[in-house]
Amino acid sequence: MAQQVYKADQIKRQVLASLRKFGERVVSDLERGRFPRIEIPARTTSNIVYDEKLRQYVLGDKRIERTAKNIRHLRPFAQLLWIATFAKQLIQRGKTSTLRDTYYVAIGEGIDFEDQSESDEMIMQLESILDFPREDFHIFPEERASIFGDLVIEYSIPGFRGRRIDLSAHPDGFAIGPALTTAEFVRCGAEQVFVIEKGAVFSRFVEEGADKKYKAILIHTAGQSPRNCRKIIRRLHDELGLPVYVFTDADPWGVHIASVLVHGSALSAHIREINVPDAIWAGVWPSDIRRYKLPSMKLSDRDIKRIQEL
Amino acid sequence: MAQQVYKADQIKRQVLASLRKFGERVVSDLERGRFPRIEIPARTTSNIVYDEKLRQYVLGDKRIERTAKNIRHLRPFAQLLWIATFAKQLIQRGKTSTLRDTYYVAIGEGIDFEDQSESDEMIMQLESILDFPREDFHIFPEERASIFGDLVIEYSIPGFRGRRIDLSAHPDGFAIGPALTTAEFVRCGAEQVFVIEKGAVFSRFVEEGADKKYKAILIHTAGQSPRNCRKIIRRLHDELGLPVYVFTDADPWGVHIASVLVHGSALSAHIREINVPDAIWAGVWPSDIRRYKLPSMKLSDRDIKRIQEL
Structure with a gap:
């Protein structure tokens, strides 16, 4: 009986091949007596553009060079190579980690990271070099x-x-962790996806039987949707053709959560296809408050500051 | 075939009886032409004591009186009665809510709460009057x-x-929400419970097969353990006789999370038996850092402040 090949297996092979290519390039530079160098897409705000075709934020053409010739580049170059090695081990051993856990492991192995933001940065650089999200x-x-x-x-x-x-x-x-993120969808009776910010609303939808009444898959993001959850939503849309509706609070935070689901975020502009451009923000809108004479609360100074940041 | 009676059904009956008693007392006062009054256990710090027998923090004997005779008590008295009515409706209709959602519903019904902290306070007063946790x-x-x-x-x-x-x-x-919290345990092959603060550690335990190797139920608290999760842990200990081991970070926050699981918290001193006095803090201890020469990070000013608060 042939072993079933999953999408997750194909991705695994591609990521390993991409890691190998990165490593071979460094080795080949060294073998030829050259200083290893690599070009990395710049993730600065000025290099983040909206791609009309993909309908998401992506990185522009600006790239930064990292070369072992420059003594100031040596440390981040070595850090990046350690992260790449760690990633390879995780994949080969079938283990998982988190941003925080990766930093802890690095400290444990005596790798010189000033703080977690440094190791996070290297993980994001590896994402943009490999062109795969860290998941x-x-x-x-x-x-x-x-x-x-x-x-x-x-x-x-x-x-x-x-x-x-x-x-x-x-x-x-069901918690959406590594197992669910890499699972195949084998049978689906639902016709749409409801993405819900708040636990109370999620429970209410379940209690009212919204899953049956509207043939809907209910997803509870518990605030800002974690990236692997956004990927699952994208897969439900792409692989099963399900329309996606987003239910968030009618406040600046809710708007931002919905906007990240639809358009992607600046922080993950180097990652493709974890947003759903066709997703529809279906929660109560601020304009509904007037239209339906709903009770409302005044925006706090913090809310107003948040609006200006959006 | 007789309908199965669950523990959750018995609790439901008891809570409804307790709510009825509260309501009847108010009605009876009114019918006799008296101002309704009620005594509520004081939840002030000075009234929180450690009970050696229960091995948890509990409230002392101090009580506060609330009477409709006092014009300043009228508003909180009415708020409390609304919360009690809302609680009764939730139980009878088989619906659930949260602290935040309850506040929203109150606003929607035109109930006069200044902010959420006011409705939270009334919910906690109802807990101590009924002697049942809000779950x-x-x-x-x-x-x-x-x-x-x-x-x-x-x-x-x-x-x-x-x-x-x-x-x-x-x-x-499996997410621990209303359904799991009120479920019966029907068959258990595990011999102990591992309570884990961090998602990364939880995943690592799963990947290493700790559930099989140590016949352990793994619980991921995702930081401070939500109260219904603490109740589930207590039930696993009481109903199934399972020992409980707590794995938190070796920092002041982790110590606090473990301490709440073992001794209870000041905030829920009016609630009994959602802690596990016999639970054992099994994570890395700060003293292990020296003993096993582990890598460590300096305590930040915020960490030190947190230690002083403990």
């Missing part, structure tokens, strides 16, 4: 969203490979 | 912990009543 080299968000609805998935991770679960079996929702 | 009148934490391990549960909530699920079926964990 694909097994660095996952610490935060967990959850999912509930008429969808059967099949796991691809070691120990659970080939096993299936029906995501309508637990009404509090 | 028992269906006000749940917004935050979600999750659980994974060799335990089969049976739901008691409407729509899922009588259905079972095996909590070893999803390695990212």
Whole structure:
């Protein structure tokens, strides 16, 4: 019987090939007696542009060069190579990590990172060099969203490979971690996806049977949607053709959460296709407050500051 | 066939009886032409004591009186009665809410709460009057912990009543919401409980097969453990006799998370038995850093301030 090949397996192969290419380039430079150098897409604000075709924020053409010839580049270059090595080990051993955990491991191995923001930066550089989001080299968000609805998935991770679960079996929702993120969708009775910011609203939707009444998969983002959750939403849209509706609070924070789901964020402009340009912000709109004479609360100074930042 | 009676059903009956008693007392005062009054256990710091027998923080004997005779008490008295009415409706309709959601509903119904802290306070007063935690009148934490391990549960909530699920079926964990909190434990192959603060550590435990190797139920608190998660841990300990081990970061925040699990917190001193006095803090201890020559990070000013607050 042939071993089933999952999408996650293909991605794994591609990421490993990409890591190998990066490593070979450094080795080849060294073997020829040259200082290793690499070009990395610049992730500065001025290099973030909106791509009309992809309908998301992406990086422009500006690139930065990192070369071992420059003594000031040596340290970040070495840090980057350590991160690449760590990523390869995670994939090969079937283990996962987080931004924070990666920093801890680095400290444990005596790698010289000033603080976590330095190792985070290297992880993001590796993302843009490999052109894969860090979840694909097994660095996952610490935060967990959850999912509930008429969808059967099949796991691809070691120990659970080939096993299936029906995501309508637990009404509090299934946490979206490494196993769910890399699972295949095998059967879906739902016709749309409701993405919900607040736990109270998610529970209310479950209690009202919104999953059955509207044939909807319910996703609880628990605030800002973690990146692997955004990827799952994108996959539900792309692979199953499901329309996506976003229910957030009618405040600047809710608007931002919805906007990241639709357009992507500046922080992940170097990552493609974890947003859903066709997603529809379906929660109460501020204009609905007047239209339907809804009760409302005054915007705080903090809210107003947040609006100006959007 | 007799309808199965769950623990959650018994609690529901007790809470409704307690609510009725509260209401009848107010009505009876009114019918006799008296100003309704009620005594509420004082939740001030000076009235929080450590109970050697229960091995948790509890409230002392100090009580505050609230009487409709005093014009300054009228508003909070009315607010409290609205909260009690809302609680009764939640239970009877099989719906749930959160602290935040309750405040929103109150605003929507034109109830005069200055801000959320006022409605939170009334919810906590109702807890101490009824002597039931708010989860028992269906006000749940917004935050979600999750659980994974060799335990089969049976739901008691409407729509899922009588259905079972095996909590070893999803390695990212099952979110602990209203359905799981009120479920019965029907079969358990585990011999202990590991309570884990960090998502990265939880995932690592799953990947290393700690659930099988140590016959352990793994619980991911995602930081400070939500109250209903603490209740589940207590139930695993009381109903199934499982020892509980707590894995938190070796920093003041981790110590506090562990301490709340073991001794309870000042904020919920009016609630009994959501802590586990026998739970053991099993994570790395600060003293282990010296003993095993572990890498460590300097305490920040914020860390030191936190230590002084503990």
